[in-house]
Structure formats: C-alpha cells, structure tokens
Amino acid sequence: MAESQSELRVTDLALAPGKGAINAAIRPGEIVGLSGLDGHGQERFLETLAGLVPPAGGRIAIGGEAGGVTIEGFSQAVRQGVAYLPRDRRATGIFPPLSILDNFSIATIGRDVRGGLISNRSRRERYEVFHKRLGIVAPNANAPITSLSGGNQQKVLLARWLAHDPRFLLLNDPTRGVDIATRQTLYGVFHELARDGMALVVLSSEIEEIVALCHRVLVFREDELFETLSGDDLTSDRVIAAMFGRSQ
Known part of the structure; x- marks a missing residue:
C-alpha cells in the first residue's frame, strides 16, 4: 500500500468553535507525540482522531489529501485500522x-x-x-x-x-502509573511497531518521555496546534516554551 493511502490525515480540523484550523498527517512508521498544558486540546485532538469526539469543523480521513475514507465515529475508525488505548484503564x-x-x-x-x-x-x-x-x-x-x-x-x-x-495506534498516556521495567518494555514494543510500519500517536504528560520516544511532537495551546517540533528542535526546553506560548 502506498504511504499516502496509509496516512491518517486531518484537514482544516477545529477542536472548538472559533479555533484555528489544524492540518497534519500521521504517516506509517512514525511515532508522533502530543503535548500541552492540561486542558489545552491535545487530549481532545487524540479522541477526535479516534472518532470518540466529533470535531467542531474539518475532516479526519485515512488516505491521500484528495480522497480517502472520512472517519465519522469510533466504530468506523476501528474498522479502518485505528486502535485507541485510553488513559484511565480502570474506568x-x-x-x-x-x-x-x-x-x-x-x-x-x-x-x-x-x-x-x-x-x-x-x-x-x-x-x-x-x-x-x-x-x-x-x-x-x-x-x-x-x-x-x-x-x-x-x-x-x-x-x-x-x-x-491496527495501522494506527493512538495512546493516551500509556505509561501512566506503571513501573520503570514496564515502561522500558512498552517503549521497546512501540519502537518495534513503528519499525514494522505502524503509525503511533502518543499523548504523554511527561515531556522527557515524548522527547525521547517520538519522531516529532505537536504542542497544543488553547485548543490550537501551536508548534510542531522535530529533529534538533525537539528538546524539553522547546516543548516547555511552546506549552507556554513561546517560540524559540
């Protein structure tokens, strides 16, 4: 399958009325991190990708920019190869x-x-x-x-x-409340899945974790995508600065 056909793509996505449009693509083999201050949109973005929360505007689709299958609910997302691991496993x-x-x-x-x-x-x-x-x-x-x-x-x-x-694995704070040994096991599994071509989206409350684990990080502020960091720009200091609305 061509890479463009396996992308999870958001086009002009709005997390809340009046908020700026988000355009992004999650590609095979990537581990993409989500960060931001609590309640600033990163969890809503993840739940929207999973089909659990409807967007205020825009489109979520699997496939190329001009086509693909529009995701309009959780069941359809699962059928299209999207898996979601919730934060509160007990609830x-x-x-x-x-x-x-x-x-x-x-x-x-x-x-x-x-x-x-x-x-x-x-x-x-x-x-x-x-x-x-x-x-x-x-x-x-x-x-x-x-x-x-x-x-x-x-x-x-x-x-x-x-x-x-699944083709896409959405993880909501997957190492929350687990011991160090389990964390290391999970990190190894996530890297293995990415090497095998799966796309992963990881929301983590720990900045060091997403910096070490992810290929790029989307930082949210006030229900908008504030900055995307990758390569040499992907550092804890840059993530923290973006969380507080500062670009370096």
Missing part, C-alpha cells in the same frame, strides 16, 4: 468482573467462533502470542484482570488492540 479500559483472557479477547471474539461456539483454544493461542511478546506477568489466563498490577493490566489492554492488527 474506560478493563472489565473488572472478567478474566485476563476475557479482557484480552473481548474485542476480537468474532475470530474465535467455531460452529456457532466460542473456541477457547483459539482465544488462548492468540493470547499466548501477546503474553510472550509483551511480557505479561500473570498467574494464568483465567485469573481476574484485577489480580494484575497496573502495568500488566496496561499490557493486556495493549494486547487487546494489537490483536486487531
């Missing part, structure tokens, strides 16, 4: 009453139906792939999801969406 991610295996497979359950019945073997085989790849530390797949540490719950949620084979 909007995990299903506490269910097992680790059920939490992992709930979004891909249709793949496990054999003769009208759900095949536990199929589910377990797919889970084991990601169990090993992400280093999920768990007693067994049938244990409650709540028996896991926060970091391992996060790995299960990531595995759930990676099982969809």
Whole structure:
C-alpha cells in the first residue's frame, strides 16, 4: 500500500468553535507525540482522531489529501485500522468482573467462533502470542484482570488492540502509573511497531518521555496546534516554551 493511502490525515480540523484550523498527517512508521498544558486540546485532538469526539469543523480521513475514507465515529475508525488505548484503564479500559483472557479477547471474539461456539483454544493461542511478546506477568489466563498490577493490566489492554492488527495506534498516556521495567518494555514494543510500519500517536504528560520516544511532537495551546517540533528542535526546553506560548 502506498504511504499516502496509509496516512491518517486531518484537514482544516477545529477542536472548538472559533479555533484555528489544524492540518497534519500521521504517516506509517512514525511515532508522533502530543503535548500541552492540561486542558489545552491535545487530549481532545487524540479522541477526535479516534472518532470518540466529533470535531467542531474539518475532516479526519485515512488516505491521500484528495480522497480517502472520512472517519465519522469510533466504530468506523476501528474498522479502518485505528486502535485507541485510553488513559484511565480502570474506568474506560478493563472489565473488572472478567478474566485476563476475557479482557484480552473481548474485542476480537468474532475470530474465535467455531460452529456457532466460542473456541477457547483459539482465544488462548492468540493470547499466548501477546503474553510472550509483551511480557505479561500473570498467574494464568483465567485469573481476574484485577489480580494484575497496573502495568500488566496496561499490557493486556495493549494486547487487546494489537490483536486487531491496527495501522494506527493512538495512546493516551500509556505509561501512566506503571513501573520503570514496564515502561522500558512498552517503549521497546512501540519502537518495534513503528519499525514494522505502524503509525503511533502518543499523548504523554511527561515531556522527557515524548522527547525521547517520538519522531516529532505537536504542542497544543488553547485548543490550537501551536508548534510542531522535530529533529534538533525537539528538546524539553522547546516543548516547555511552546506549552507556554513561546517560540524559540
């Protein structure tokens, strides 16, 4: 597939009425960071890309600038290869009453139906792939999801969406509340996914994290895209300055 056909592109996107238009493209193999002071639009931008929040204006599409498929809701975004990992895994991610295996497979359950019945073997085989790849530390797949540490719950949620084979992975503060070892594992997975051609968008509350992890960073201020930083310009000082409305 040509690169232009795999872009996640926003055209004249407005996050709120009267705010400036945002034009940007997320390309295969990129890790793009989102930053800004709390409540300045970066989370709304990520949720808009995921189809969770409608834009005040403009268009989100997968494909080239002149065409592509317009994203008009979360379900359609998922069908087009967009996966979204929420910030608050307990409130909007995990299903506490269910097992680790059920939490992992709930979004891909249709793949496990054999003769009208759900095949536990199929589910377990797919889970084991990601169990090993992400280093999920768990007693067994049938244990409650709540028996896991926060970091391992996060790995299960990531595995759930990676099982969809997405083209675009949208991550809302993915290392929030996890230990250093889990962070390093996740960083390695993110870089591996990008090398394999996936496009990642990472919103992080930690400036050092996005500077180290991302190829470029979009800095938001007052519900507008204030600055895009990459290469030698992508430093913690430049990100902080942009967050407060200063270009260096």
